[in-house]
Amino acid sequence: MMRSRKKGFGTTRRQLMRVAGSAAALGALAGISAGPAFAQTPARIRTALAWIPNHSFAGMWIALEKGYYREQGVNVEWRPGGPNTPNPVERVASGEVDIGMQANPRPVLEAIIKGNDFVILATIYQRNPSGLLSLAKTPIREAKDVVGKRVLCPTPTDARTVETMLKLNKLSTSFTFVPAGFDPQALLDGQGDAMIAFVTNQVVALERKGMVKDKDFFHRSWGDLGLPGYSTFIFAKRQFVDANRAAIVRYLRADIRGWTENEKDPAYAAKLAAEKYGADFGLDFARETRSNQLQAPFLHGPDTTANGILYINKDLLRGPMYEALREGGVAALPDVDKVVDMSLLKEAHGK
Numbered sequence: 001m002m003r004s005r006k007k008g009f010g011t012t013r014r015q016l017m018r019v020a021g022s023a024a025a026l027g028a029l030a031g032i033s034a035g036p037a038f039a040q041t042p043a044r045i046r047t048a049l050a051w052i053p054n055h056s057f058a059g060m061w062i063a064l065e066k067g068y069y070r071e072q073g074v075n076v077e078w079r080p081g082g083p084n085t086p087n088p089v090e091r092v093a094s095g096e097v098d099i100g101m102q103a104n105p106r107p108v109l110e111a112i113i114k115g116n117d118f119v120i121l122a123t124i125y126q127r128n129p130s131g132l133l134s135l136a137k138t139p140i141r142e143a144k145d146v147v148g149k150r151v152l153c154p155t156p157t158d159a160r161t162v163e164t165m166l167k168l169n170k171l172s173t174s175f176t177f178v179p180a181g182f183d184p185q186a187l188l189d190g191q192g193d194a195m196i197a198f199v200t201n202q203v204v205a206l207e208r209k210g211m212v213k214d215k216d217f218f219h220r221s222w223g224d225l226g227l228p229g230y231s232t233f234i235f236a237k238r239q240f241v242d243a244n245r246a247a248i249v250r251y252l253r254a255d256i257r258g259w260t261e262n263e264k265d266p267a268y269a270a271k272l273a274a275e276k277y278g279a280d281f282g283l284d285f286a287r288e289t290r291s292n293q294l295q296a297p298f299l300h301g302p303d304t305t306a307n308g309i310l311y312i313n314k315d316l317l318r319g320p321m322y323e324a325l326r327e328g329g330v331a332a333l334p335d336v337d338k339v340v341d342m343s344l345l346k347e348a349h350g351k
Contacts, residue, residue, distance in 0.1 A: 042075040043247035048088040048096070049081045050103040050232055053278035055200065055292040056124075057101075058269035059259030061277050068257050072250035080281075092118065092237060098244075099236045099251070106325060108233050112334045117238040120340045122252060122310035124259075125231035126301035129294075131221035132162075133197035133206075135187060139218045140194045143169040143225045152180035152187060152195035161196070164328040165227040199298070200291040207290065221298075228320045230312065231298075245344065252310070252348035259299065259309055266292040308349040312340055 049057055060078065063069050069076045079097060081088065088100030089107045093116050101124070102108050112118050134140035138149065143165060153159040159177040166173045180186045180195065184202045187195045197203065203219050211217055222229060234252075241248060262269050270288035303313045318336040325333060 042070070042073050043244060043250075044075045044077065045099055045244075045247065045251050046097040047076060047078045047099045048086075048091040048101065049078055050088060050101045051080075052082040052281050053078070053080050054273050054281070054283055055270055055288045055295065056232070057277075058262040058266075058273070058292055058295075059124075059255050061258070061269050061272040062261050063254040063258035064277070065272055066258075066261070068254035069251065072254045074247055074251045074254065076251070088235075089116075092116075092235065098240050099234060099248075102233050102235065103231055105230055105233050105321075106328075106330065108235055109325070109333055109339075110330065112339055113332045118235045118339065119238045119241045120233050120235045120312065121241070121248065122234040122255075122342075122345050123230040123232060123312050124234070124310065125295075125298045126304060126311075127221055127223040127298045128229045128231040129199045129221060129298045130196065130231075131199070131219055131223075131225060132194045133184065133187060133202050133217060133219050134194040135217050136215065138193040140220060141218060142220075144171055146175055146194065146225075147172050148174055149193040150176040150178050150191075152178050152192035154180065154182060154196065158196050160328060161222070161227070164324060165222065165225050167327050168324055169226045200295045203294065204287055204290050208287070227324055228316070229324060230317070230321065234310070241341070241344075249344050249347045252345055256309060256348055262292070263296050266296070307342075307346070310345055312342060314340055314342075 047060075053061075057078075060076075064076065079085075079091070081101075086094075086096075087107060088097070088102045089111045091097045092100040093111065099121075100108075105123075108118060108120065132140050132146065132151070134145075140146055140149070146162065146166060151159070151162050153162065156177070162175060162177075163173045166175070178192045180191065182197075182201065184195065184197065184205050186192065195202070197219060199219055199221065203213065203217075206217050207213070213219065236248070267285075267289045270292045271285055274283040274285040274288045299309055303311050303316070314336045317340065322333050322336075
């Protein structure tokens with residue numbers, strides 16, 4: 001079973017209250033040509049981000065900067081996420097925004113069960129870029145290596161993720177939960193044997209110290225450890241989808257173009273994040289560039305090869321991913337066929 005050892009952790013962050021301007025205004029300032037004209041007034045789509053405006057939304061920054069939304073007749077406004085901000089589920093439910101990007105799919109699915117009529121339209125990551133980070137002296141390469149270890153976790157919820165992973169692998173759930181923040185220094189100081197970490201965050205921090213992955217340290221994503229899951233669902237209220245289907249298709253088309261462009265030059269969107277869209281958040285350009293490089297493989301998989309990026313495989317979701325959620329304590333889950341609609345994404349890819 002999971003054992004807990006208390007320890008103070010976490011750092012205070014300022015409240016995030018910035019709202020970006022519209023794509024139309026950005027396009028005008030940049031002098032970008034209009035491209036295909038739309039007779040109607042550009043459709044306004046307000047979007048809530050899952051986190052602060054960093055590399056995680058590289059496709060959006062490129063689509064804004066290069067006028068891809070504007071060319072599609074869409075006026076995009078965005079609101080940052082992060083500490084001390086409402087999560088995207090709350091913002092969509094309240095009507096503050098039209099589309100949400102929720103990093104953890106579980107709150108979206110649970111909100112649907114509670115009566116929110118949401119439609120899931122796409123997912124940014126095919127595999128969750130989070131997982132477990134360990135050092136060479138006590139390497140975590142497989143799920144079985146976690147048994148009996150001290151695991152640094154930001155919250156008890158994160159510790160339950162470790163427990164769920166062990167259960168899915170039919171292993172003993174004996175490990176020690178050590179409360180800690182996100183700084184890998186705690187791992188380097190020997191406060192734990194492993195820590196919950198993102199390949200786009202703590203891995204980059206260790207690399208910047210001169211350490212080498214799979215030699216000095218190891219990172220295994222949850223998928224590598226037998227805990228499958230998508231990350232960053234794109235969703236909206238069904239009423240909004242029904243009333244704005246064509247505009248959402250064009251919105252997704254611009255997103256697809258932005259993400260596709262991003263992989264050609266990861267430094268471009270990193271510069272936009274660090275110096276423009278996330279300029280108020282103290283982002284480091286070099287770090288954002290490396291994070292953007294490392295996140296790219298997580299946008300791809302067998303399903304995106306066949307169907308294009310942002311795709312959700314309903315069978316995979318209702319099968320192993322739902323099994324993982326149930327093992328993690330989710331009592332009820334919605335009918336995948338009723339809440340996941342891939343027809344808009346398919347149309348966006350088709351033209």
